[in-house]
Amino acid sequence: MIEIKNLHASVDGKEILKGIDLTINPGEVHAIMGPNGSGKSTLSYVLAGRDGYEITEGSVSFLGKDLLEMEPEERAAAGLFLAFQYPVEIPGVANTTFLKSALNAIRKKRGEPELDAMQFLKLVREKTKALSMTDEMLKRAVNVGFSGGEKKRNETLQMAVLQPKFAILDETDSGLDIDALKIVAEGVNALRSPERSMLVITHYQRLLDYIVPDHVHVLAFGKIQRSGGKELALELEKNGYAEFGVNEAA
Amino acid sequence: MATTTLTKAPRGYDPAAAKPFLEQFDRVKDGLPGAGLSWLTDLRGQGHDRFAALGLPTVKNESWRYTNLRALDKLSFQPATDAGEAVRFDLLPTVRADGATGPRLVFVDGRFRAELSSTAGLPAGVELLNLADALTRKPDLVAEHLGRIAAPDDQPLVALNTAFLADGPVLHVPRGVTVDETIELVFVSVGTEAQPTAFHPRGLIVAEAESRAVIVEHHVGLGSCTTLSNGVTEVFVGAGASVHHYKVQREHTDSFHLSHTAAKVAGKGIYDNFILTIGAKLSRNEVTSVLDGEEGDTHVSGAYMVRGGQHVDTTTFIDHAKPCCTSREVYKGVIDDQARAVFQGKIIVRPNAQKTDGYQQNRALLLSDTAEIDAKPELEIYADDVKCSHGATVGELDDDQLFYLRARGIDKDTARGLLIGAFLSEALEEIAEESVRDAFQSYVANWQNAR
Numbered sequence: 174m175i176e177i178k179n180l181h182a183s184v185d186g187k188e189i190l191k192g193i194d195l196t197i198n199p200g201e202v203h204a205i206m207g208p209n210g211s212g213k214s215t216l217s218y219v220l221a222g223r224d225g226y227e228i229t230e231g232s233v234s235f236l237g238k239d240l241l242e243m244e245p246e247e248r249a250a251a252g253l254f255l256a257f258q259y260p261v262e263i264p265g266v267a268n269t270t271f272l273k274s275a276l277n278a279i280r281k282k283r284g285e286p287e288l289d290a291m292q293f294l295k296l297v298r299e300k301t302k303a304l305s306m307t308d309e310m311l312k313r314a315v316n317v318g319f320s321g322g323e324k325k326r327n328e329t330l331q332m333a334v335l336q337p338k339f340a341i342l343d344e345t346d347s348g349l350d351i352d353a354l355k356i357v358a359e360g361v362n363a364l365r366s367p368e369r370s371m372l373v374i375t376h377y378q379r380l381l382d383y384i385v386p387d388h389v390h391v392l393a394f395g396k397i398q399r400s401g402g403k404e405l406a407l408e409l410e411k412n413g414y415a416e417f418g419v420n421e422a423a
Numbered sequence: 424m425a426t427t428t429l430t431k432a433p434r435g436y437d438p439a440a441a442k443p444f445l446e447q448f449d450r451v452k453d454g455l456p457g458a459g460l461s462w463l464t465d466l467r468g469q470g471h472d473r474f475a476a477l478g479l480p481t482v483k484n485e486s487w488r489y490t491n492l493r494a495l496d497k498l499s500f501q502p503a504t505d506a507g508e509a510v511r512f513d514l515l516p517t518v519r520a521d522g523a524t525g526p527r528l529v530f531v532d533g534r535f536r537a538e539l540s541s542t543a544g545l546p547a548g549v550e551l552l553n554l555a556d557a558l559t560r561k562p563d564l565v566a567e568h569l570g571r572i573a574a575p576d577d578q579p580l581v582a583l584n585t586a587f588l589a590d591g592p593v594l595h596v597p598r599g600v601t602v603d604e605t606i607e608l609v610f611v612s613v614g615t616e617a618q619p620t621a622f623h624p625r626g627l628i629v630a631e632a633e634s635r636a637v638i639v640e641h642h643v644g645l646g647s648c649t650t651l652s653n654g655v656t657e658v659f660v661g662a663g664a665s666v667h668h669y670k671v672q673r674e675h676t677d678s679f680h681l682s683h684t685a686a687k688v689a690g691k692g693i694y695d696n697f698i699l700t701i702g703a704k705l706s707r708n709e710v711t712s713v714l715d716g717e718e719g720d721t722h723v724s725g726a727y728m729v730r731g732g733q734h735v736d737t738t739t740f741i742d743h744a745k746p747c748c749t750s751r752e753v754y755k756g757v758i759d760d761q762a763r764a765v766f767q768g769k770i771i772v773r774p775n776a777q778k779t780d781g782y783q784q785n786r787a788l789l790l791s792d793t794a795e796i797d798a799k800p801e802l803e804i805y806a807d808d809v810k811c812s813h814g815a816t817v818g819e820l821d822d823d824q825l826f827y828l829r830a831r832g833i834d835k836d837t838a839r840g841l842l843i844g845a846f847l848s849e850a851l852e853e854i855a856e857e858s859v860r861d862a863f864q865s866y867v868a869n870w871q872n873a874r
Contacts, residue, residue, distance in 0.1 A: 221826075221830050223826050224822065224826070244834075244835070245830050246829045246830075246832050246833060248830075249829070249830055249831055249832035250832050255830055257827065257830075261823045261824050261827035263827070263842070263845060264845060264849065265842075265845025265846060265848050265849050266842070266844075266845045270841075271828070271831070271841075274833050274837065274841065275833055276832075278832040278833045278834065278837065279831075279832035314845075335832070
């Protein structure tokens with residue numbers, strides 16, 4: 174699905190990612206755990222194509238294509254999805270308008286027919302129900318006035334509607350109470366399939382109780398320090414990141 | 424014409440610029456409607472003399488610092504000819520979703536076109552007619568109101584309009600009458616290839632106590648000849664009456680559009696004004712609303728979208744003359760390329776106007792490095808128990824929002840369009856009438872699609 178090789182990235186001349194190697198196969202769910210400032214969010218933004226990051230070395234191949242050459246919208250059309258840690262508020266753009274524009278843009282790029290208003294509404298109603306979202310949330314402006322939990326559910330809804338091949342969940346657990354976390358996790362789990370891969374980025378092990386990964390990687394100082402199975406997450410929960418030279422109490 | 428030399432012009436005016444206009448005046452004055460009415464001759468004379476004394480304002484004039492009318496000098500505008508009368512229209516703009524013709528008046532190059540106009544759907548007693556006819560059919564109504572709010576004093580363009588006033592829309596809504604149908608006033612600029620054409624539409628809206636009307640002005644251009652529309656409209660809002668006055672200006676980008684709207688609002692009256700500006704090379708909308716009775720309410724809002732070398736000027740004046748009135752002003756604009764916008768918003772709260780509630784907001788979105796906005800909010804408050812706030816922001820498109828949309832598969836141009844549309848739609852929310860809001864929204868969308 175995606176193959177990241179020796180990826181180096183800088184922001185304002187400061188190197189944040191210092192050689193990431195990571196391969197994710199179809200159907201796999203990988204978790205990247207790491208302390209604050211380890212480069213977790215940088216990795217997700219670099220993969221999604223945000224401006225402001227300079228790739229100094231390395232490559233990323235996504236479904237056989239050079240991901241780093243693609244515009245953000247091309248990456249989305251190719252099947253990459255980033256669930257934002259901080260979903261952006263867009264006053265004046267209704268959530269439905271946003272979702273419909275996104276879905277039809279992607280369908281168009283894939284050569285599929287665009288959905289009309291009725292078809293779209295039917296699809297989106299079905300998905301909102303599963304995420305305990307109301308019609309009212311669809312009518313509101315994108316993320317405006319949404320609680321932390323509603324924003325994350327809205328991210329999950331977008332993922333459910335857009336049906337990506339590869340989803341990056343950036344700190345999806347941040348700002349969620351346990352009930353909201355369960356709803357979001359259920360939504361994510363419903364999307365797990367042998368054809369779909371996921372990269373779950375988190376600071377805490379808690380989320381991984383609900384979205385159980387196949388592989389866990391520890392990211393610190395811009396590099397993957399250790400990889401293992403889901404038991405690695407439990408170990409980190411117990412011992413913290415001290416083993417990797419990180420003093421989080423400071 | 425010795426007047427130009429008799430009066431020394433105050434600083435900030437160029438009397439010499441009046442000359443070409445005044446020469447035409449001598450040629451057309453005998454043909455102006457209502458020439459036999461002495462009060463009207465006097466009124467025109469006042470306009471003429473004042474304009475002769477002042478001429479056009481220059482950028483040394485505080486109110487015209489950011490808008491330069493020198494381009495008008497060079498063009499030597501001529502009065503409209505009959506040519507416009509031959510023009511046929513397949514389609515005139517309307518906010519009616521069904522495209523049916525409701526009550527409307529149509530003016531081509533300032534001249535009334537009866538065969539395109541209609542009074543269908545108006546309740547009994549409501550008068551909707553053109554000024555030239557009103558001078559014979561309703562002389563008392565016109566004499567009582569014309570020139571009472573929009574005085575030529577220090578307004579040279581109002582003076583110019585007053586000198587040449589010939590035609591325009593007149594609406595009279597009697598006491599207690601609600602006009603359900605939206606009244607549309609359509610102004611088409613055509614001009615001629617031969618020479619730049621000027622016209623000076625003069626409007627009069629009188630809404631008696633407890634009446635209600637919704638009025639939409641369309642200003643559009645046909646062809647690409649250079650035209651100058653210098654309109655003045657006076658609006659009388661009676662006690663407890665409400666007038667919703669919307670305007671969209673979509674003239675082509677070789678036209679000049681100058682407009683002065685002056686409203687006077689009696690106690691508990693509502694005057695609601697919204698102007699959407701898309702067209703013209705240079706446009707200036709002056710809106711003045713005087714809250715002249717207690718518990719009056721006025722909304723003076725608008726949106727504009729300019730690009731290329733367009734220049735749009737919004738100059739508003741809200742006068743809280745009496746206590747317990749509210750005013751609300753929301754202007755939002757999008758400026759692209761080398762276009763330039765000006766916002767001058769003055770609010771005055773007179774010493775006795777206690778319990779005034781005033782709100783002003785002006786926001787601009789700059790889409791290019793060469794786009795420009797000059798904003799000058801002015802609050803003069805002489806009462807002490809007053810709530811008045813104002814804010815101005817100038818910004819660019821938000822990178823985080825753009826990235827968020829693109830990360831969902833929406834291409835850059837579409838994402839920009841969505842954000843621009845969102846920015847403007849907030850201003851359009853100020854339009855209370857749904858059908859008007861929808862129509863204006865579609866004009867905004869068309870502008871974006873043409874980008």
